[in-house]
Amino acid sequence: MKGLLKYIEKIKPNFEKGGKHEKWGPIFESFETFLFVPGHTAPKKGAHIRDAMDTKRLMSIVVIALIPALLFGMWNVGYQHFMSIGKEMCFIKTFGYGFLKVLPIIIVSYVAGLGTEFIFVHIKQKEIEEGFLVSGMLIPLIIPVDTPLWMVAVATIFAVIIGKEVFGGTGMNIVNPALLARAFLFFAYPSKMSGDKVWIAGLSEGQNVVDGFSGATPLGQAVENGSKIVDGLGHQLSTFDYFMGWIPGSIGETSTLMILLGAILLLYTGVASWKIMLSAFTGGAIMGIILNIFATDTNLAMSIPFYDHLLLGGFAFGMVFMATDPVTAAQTEKGKWIYGFLAGFIAILVRVLNPAYPEGVMMAILLMNVMAPLIDHYVVRGNVKRRLKRIKVANN
Amino acid sequence: MSKVIKIKRGLDIKLVGSAQKELTELPKSKFYAIKPSDFPGVTPKVITKVGEEVKAGTPLFYDKYNPEVMFTSPVSGKLSEIVRGERRRILEFVVETNDKDEYETFKQADPKGLSREEIKENILKSGAWAFIRQRPFAIIAKPSETPRDIFITSFDSAPLAANIDFVVKDDFDAFQTGVDALVKLTDGKVYLGIKAEELTTPFKNTKNVEITEFKGPHPAGNVGIQINKVKPVNKGEVVWTLSAADVIIIGRLFKTGKFDAKRIIALAGSEVKNPQYYQALLGAPIADFVKDNLKTTDGDIRIISGNVLTGEKVSEKDYLGFYENVITVIPEGNKPEFMGWAKLGRDKFSISRTFFSWLNPNKERVIDTKLHGGERAYIVTGEMEKVFPMDIFPMQLLKAIHIKDLDLMEELGIYEIAEEDFALCEVINTSKIEIQKNIREGFEFAIKELG
Numbered sequence: 001m002k003g004l005l006k007y008i009e010k011i012k013p014n015f016e017k018g019g020k021h022e023k024w025g026p027i028f029e030s031f032e033t034f035l036f037v038p039g040h041t042a043p044k045k046g047a048h049i050r051d052a053m054d055t056k057r058l059m060s061i062v063v064i065a066l067i068p069a070l071l072f073g074m075w076n077v078g079y080q081h082f083m084s085i086g087k088e089m090c091f092i093k094t095f096g097y098g099f100l101k102v103l104p105i106i107i108v109s110y111v112a113g114l115g116t117e118f119i120f121v122h123i124k125q126k127e128i129e130e131g132f133l134v135s136g137m138l139i140p141l142i143i144p145v146d147t148p149l150w151m152v153a154v155a156t157i158f159a160v161i162i163g164k165e166v167f168g169g170t171g172m173n174i175v176n177p178a179l180l181a182r183a184f185l186f187f188a189y190p191s192k193m194s195g196d197k198v199w200i201a202g203l204s205e206g207q208n209v210v211d212g213f214s215g216a217t218p219l220g221q222a223v224e225n226g227s228k229i230v231d232g233l234g235h236q237l238s239t240f241d242y243f244m245g246w247i248p249g250s251i252g253e254t255s256t257l258m259i260l261l262g263a264i265l266l267l268y269t270g271v272a273s274w275k276i277m278l279s280a281f282t283g284g285a286i287m288g289i290i291l292n293i294f295a296t297d298t299n300l301a302m303s304i305p306f307y308d309h310l311l312l313g314g315f316a317f318g319m320v321f322m323a324t325d326p327v328t329a330a331q332t333e334k335g336k337w338i339y340g341f342l343a344g345f346i347a348i349l350v351r352v353l354n355p356a357y358p359e360g361v362m363m364a365i366l367l368m369n370v371m372a373p374l375i376d377h378y379v380v381r382g383n384v385k386r387r388l389k390r391i392k393v394a395n396n
Numbered sequence: 397m398s399k400v401i402k403i404k405r406g407l408d409i410k411l412v413g414s415a416q417k418e419l420t421e422l423p424k425s426k427f428y429a430i431k432p433s434d435f436p437g438v439t440p441k442v443i444t445k446v447g448e449e450v451k452a453g454t455p456l457f458y459d460k461y462n463p464e465v466m467f468t469s470p471v472s473g474k475l476s477e478i479v480r481g482e483r484r485r486i487l488e489f490v491v492e493t494n495d496k497d498e499y500e501t502f503k504q505a506d507p508k509g510l511s512r513e514e515i516k517e518n519i520l521k522s523g524a525w526a527f528i529r530q531r532p533f534a535i536i537a538k539p540s541e542t543p544r545d546i547f548i549t550s551f552d553s554a555p556l557a558a559n560i561d562f563v564v565k566d567d568f569d570a571f572q573t574g575v576d577a578l579v580k581l582t583d584g585k586v587y588l589g590i591k592a593e594e595l596t597t598p599f600k601n602t603k604n605v606e607i608t609e610f611k612g613p614h615p616a617g618n619v620g621i622q623i624n625k626v627k628p629v630n631k632g633e634v635v636w637t638l639s640a641a642d643v644i645i646i647g648r649l650f651k652t653g654k655f656d657a658k659r660i661i662a663l664a665g666s667e668v669k670n671p672q673y674y675q676a677l678l679g680a681p682i683a684d685f686v687k688d689n690l691k692t693t694d695g696d697i698r699i700i701s702g703n704v705l706t707g708e709k710v711s712e713k714d715y716l717g718f719y720e721n722v723i724t725v726i727p728e729g730n731k732p733e734f735m736g737w738a739k740l741g742r743d744k745f746s747i748s749r750t751f752f753s754w755l756n757p758n759k760e761r762v763i764d765t766k767l768h769g770g771e772r773a774y775i776v777t778g779e780m781e782k783v784f785p786m787d788i789f790p791m792q793l794l795k796a797i798h799i800k801d802l803d804l805m806e807e808l809g810i811y812e813i814a815e816e817d818f819a820l821c822e823v824i825n826t827s828k829i830e831i832q833k834n835i836r837e838g839f840e841f842a843i844k845e846l847g
Contacts, residue, residue: 040730041764044708051745055772057750172773268749271750333778390630
């Protein structure tokens with residue numbers, strides 16, 4: 001490592017002010033600080049000791065938390081694919097198939113996103129912000145496996161520019177960039193993002209598919225069949241299956257168990273707000289119960305038991321990894337309770353009562369992202385009012 | 397029984413090298429200095445010319461905007477130099493000592509028998525007025541105003557801070573006299589914050605004050621936190637604040653008629669050989685304290701005049717800050733670290749549990765000055781609230797300061813805070829923002845706008 005450090009020190013002057021590659025300085029710095037936490041020290045006056053936590057650490061914890069869902073997602077892609085062509089494969093082959101399907105999506109997401117980020121590093125002449133480390137991993141996990149790679153690239157670039165950089169970068173954005181990428185795909189290319197074919201690798205081409213195989217997601221079926229939800233071959237699925245996640249769906253969202261592992265890491269390290277997670281699941285459950293009570297024959301999806309709602313679709317994934325994004329969530333502690341509750345509540349409401357959007361989670365979180373500043377505003381006004389009241393008491 | 401208030405949100409950072417309760421008297425040094433930069437908002441106007449003889453208590457300069465406030469020499473000798481920096485801004489008034497110990501004479505009387513105006517005049521002339529600061533804005537109190545109340549804190553809860561019980565031990569009479577003088581300056585009360593469950597503290601016996609006990613982690617000892625819990629500052633109100641160690645100097649003034657600026661200073665930190673207390677004079681050179689008592693003499697240590705949360709980096713050639721009662725020496729963290737952000741971090745200090753150091757939170761650590769990352773926009777929310785015990789939204793207030801919205805600052809509580817109250821927020825901030833500096837800039841903006 002000493003050699004590398006020496007090399008970096010050697011080429012550094014070229015990138016500093018007045019050096020021949022001065023313009024590329026921020027990009028150089030981005031790589032340098034990634035490799036070596038620089039020997040920058042606290043300023044002359046103020047706090048001289050600092051918490052070892054920084055944004056790089058923060059973002060990498062989230063990426064680590066996503067790994068269980070990612071690995072399971074890879075396996076599940078293979079599992080669903082081989083089920084559709086009627087073959088039983090060993091674990092290695094199943095995982096290997098999924099790995100080869102998912103890896104290109106991840107690479108495209110990171111290359112497109114980081115490429116765009118570096119262009120902005122160059123424009124802004126500021127060191128790179130780490131936010132995309134997470135977004136770049138989230139995007140592959142929340143889209144169907146058969147999404148064409150060029151669409152992934154277009155959506156990612158759109159999300160980085162319109163979702164983040166136009167507002168000034170990580171920390172300034174209003175909606176979660178990864179969700180924006182998904183919303184972009186959903187509205188720009190609806191045929192590729194919904195229906196019965198896109199969730200299982202190879203199904204759209206339809207080669208060697210078992211007769212009568214259906215790739216419909218549980219939520220897609222729920223609209224027509226209520227709680228009679230089956231896998232591709234027609235076997236009834238249970239709550240346990242939803243929890244484990246061997247069902248069709250977006251790459252990383254199916255296994256509640258794996259999401260739970262990630263959630264434990266996020267909550268234990270304190271990276272994500274437990275208030276948001278808890279209130280989101282409470283909100284979802286309450287909406288589910290309300291729908292169960294008023295279930296009718298005209299909308300069979302209303303009869304799905306509320307606990308299944310929390311396991312199906314992108315609910316768990318969204319509430320654990322996306323609703324808790326500190327930048328786009330409510331920023332006051334009281335606001336987090338309200339924000340989380342409404343996100344969960346609205347997600348289930350949209351999902352069930354508007355069959356055109358079985359993925360209510362995305363809509364709900366995006367809506368709450370936009371509403372979060374409003375919630376915070378009223379929480380902060382409460383504090384202001386308390387302060388004003390104090391003056392009145394003092395004057396009496 | 398006095399009221400006990402429990403501070404829940406805060407943080408005690410445990411550092412290696414707290415000062416042992418041993419006291420060494422430092423011999424008189426050749427030079428002492430008063431630094432106008434210790435007094436935010438003060439524009440110094442020179443009174444004494446370079447080369448003129450001074451006694452302890454002879455005014456060196458006054459504040460352009462509050463001409464009654466004098467800043468005086470801590471020793472007798474002659475003004476040897478006025479050190480100027482960029483744009484001729486005055487950095488230091490350096491006094492060269494002589495063999496004599498001469499003092500200017502001020503009124504020597506029991507403050508109980510003096511009027512408010514007499515007390516004010518005595519403190520102002522002696523130079524001890526600078527110890528009285530005010531909220532809002534944590535600046536030197538304006539002599540023309542009468543404060544709603546006066547708040548004194550009798551303990552410092554910052555890491556490695558001096559134990560003020562030890563500092564006041566032999567001077568409790570002077571402390572009481574100082575309190576008696578302060579009582580006359582307000583129509584309200586003098587409040588004294590003491591550490592709860594500290595049975596031996598001499599401050600328990602203070603008379604003429606309303607005592608409140610504070611329990612819990614830093615910043616429980618910050619006077620701003622104590623005001624916020626006891627009787628918060630509202631718009632249009634002014635309260636004055638002091639540290640108990642400074643009240644002693646005011647007390648001595650009335651007892652002896654002299655500006656006797658002896659102070660007890662702690663020398664602490666992991667890079668000190670024998671951390672202990674020293675008796676010294678205000679404005680003493682740093683070298684006197686650290687000479688022969690540092691573990692290394694190469695450049696990789698940082699000497700801080702003050703504590704690790706709010707102090708100022710100094711060199712051995714500099715002088716002790718006016719309000720400080722501790723000098724801290726810690727290692728510099730100026731070595732690059734390969735992929736440091738990805739390490740398990742058994743020994744890294746963090747309030748998050750993202751490093752394995754949370755396994756033994758009570759261990760005293762050696763923490764260096766490494767920033768651990770570059771400055772970013774605010775990203776993580778809710779982290780400041782964990783260490784900020786006031787009923788104020790810290791991040792929202794900082795953002796109001798950032799956008800220079802005076803109405804919003806006012807609504808969110810800028811009159812109640814000081815930089816030191818946000819020191820822990822700066823320590824734990826993931827985005828590495830210079831919060832204390834921003835707050836002072838916010839104060840300066842507000843003072844300018846409010847006229």
